[in-house]
Amino acid sequence: MDHFNYREGVLHAEDVSIPTIAEQVGTPFYVYSTATLTRHFNVFDQALADLPHLICYAVKANGNLAVLRTLARLGAGMDVVSEGEFRRALAAGVPGDKVVFSGVGKTAAEMRFALANGVRQFNVESAEELEALDAVAREMGVRAPIALRVNPDVDARTHAKIATGKAENKFGVPISAARQVYARAAAMEGIEVVGVDVHIGSQLTDLAPFEAAFRKVAELTEALRADGHDIRRLDLGGGLGIPYRQANEAPPLPFDYGALVRRTVGHLGCEIEVEPGRLIAGNAGLLVASVIYRKQGEGREFLILDAAMNDLIRPAMYDAWHDIAPVIEPAPGAERRPVDVVGPVCETGDTFARDRALPFIGPGELVAFRSAGAYGAAMASEYNSRPLVPEVLVDGDQFAVVRRRPTFEEMLARDTIPSWLA
Known part of the structure; x- marks a missing residue:
């Protein structure tokens, strides 16, 4: 609507x-319509109402400061993939502790900026990034909160250029290697493990790929807890599609997505983070x-x-x-x-x-x-x-x-x- x-x-x-x-x-x-932005945010928020959650709007979808301020006033956090987007979130009135920093190529300068501004968490995409982040955090005398982005090798059934969860994509750590990387993270002085992150693509019009990915994340979370990690957040990414052809497209509703989240990971007692961009804007x-x-x-x-x-x-x-x-x-x-x-x-x-x-x-x-x-x-x-x-x-x-x-x-x-x- x-x-x-x-x-x-x-x-x-x-x-x-x-x-x-x-x-x-x-x-x-x-x-842009304020009423539509507001309605779409509220519908998604209500879909997760019975779970502890934070909606981190994906700034890359539309980073106009007025749009960000509109969403910030509704209680949105922000998902960013660059220092520039982080600065946009701050300028729109979003505090650093509601900003999640994603992306495969964070630089040391971007890491320093995020840590200096109280970033909520880094969604770490590789063992190499983890090493770099640990070095920056130790240099600054702080601990960097992280969720490791895992690649579940799930076909999102979307356009090849916006699919991010298959083994051949550049994103995340193979889920099969996640426990080893988490073990390395736990031994690092500058790293604090807080959660698990997954994002399999954009403009998904079927809930089945989400379900496959979320069930893998649930299994991983239980294994990580058994390994001694305090996994308290699950970042489930974004990707829920919208109807571009108004007459004949009907992607899943946020309510159905929320029911899926409860069914697959709701029993874990984690705070849920989601990163919708297209769905809202x-x-x-x-x-x-x-x-x-x-x-x-x-x-x-x-x-x-x-x-x-x-x-x-x-x-x-x-x-x-x-x-x-x-x-x-x-x-x-x-x-x-x-x-x-x-x-x-x-x-x-x-x-x-x-x-x-x-x-x-x-x-x-x-x-x-x-x-x-x-x-x-x-x-x-x-x-x-x-x-x-x-x-x-x-x-x-x-x-x-x-x-x-x-x-x-x-x-x-x-x-x-x-x-x-x-």
Whole structure:
């Protein structure tokens, strides 16, 4: 469910019409709904209500400070994968003891920053990282709280580029080797073992892979406790999918996910940490663009937009589907014709949809990409020297630009011409 609906024939974000935002901000732009962010967080929170738990929102999905502050005020912790994301969490008002630091390539500088800011835990991905973290912690005279990320070799049945729990993936320690690595950790002066971490991938639309992974984690937890480790937290990662095709996709509900967590690991008495990103932010955002041209090609028609792959790269990178809606509601029974929806970037890959059946949308009209709140603006670039697009947050009948569009002068000013070329 989201809060983007037609009212009197015009698409609205909560109580604000999309054309009103476009008139003041220009296109393309991202717009996020506070009501949707709030609802999705609360639904997930309620799904785990009878278990001790902390929802650590995955900052990588959408790291806008206004989005993070909205979630922080609801009680969210944060899952981060870089010092920059950690700094975003702190700037949004999230204390360090509610920040989990994940990622396979943490540097010594990032470890120092996290420890200095009271990080909740490191999700350690390798024995090599464990050694480096121990050295940094001893140098600082502290102990680093860790959960070892285990790789359960479970097929998440998702896109190959966002699967993270198979043996061939770069993430985590093989679950078969986990007890040996935990034994090494327990002997380290700078390490405090607090839990177990697992994350098998993103955009999962079936609970079976979660169940397989969680049961393996439960067995490991009991074995680690028998080895003398105080395992008191289980970080179960994120990955629960959302409906990108609104008409015919129905991923599992958070309530069903919560029931699975209780059934597989609830008996262990651990605090549960989860790291949803897409589930909270995905359907809370739109990318709004204007049609520049409607071009007739050889045997096909193109809708050329002012948004491009640098603004929303998911279709080019993952062959991802986003529902595309005209901002002005088409008349009932309006004819739909297949068009290729493309951007202006000089790449054939700059294609959002092929042979998409859409009602007639002419030059100057607005279209909205649904389910663009996660991995949209967060993955955007300035390819082709196109400025990053603005981000807008709506709350009821008010809206604010929460990241403005940079000027061309600001973009150029970041480059420096060396003295020998002056």
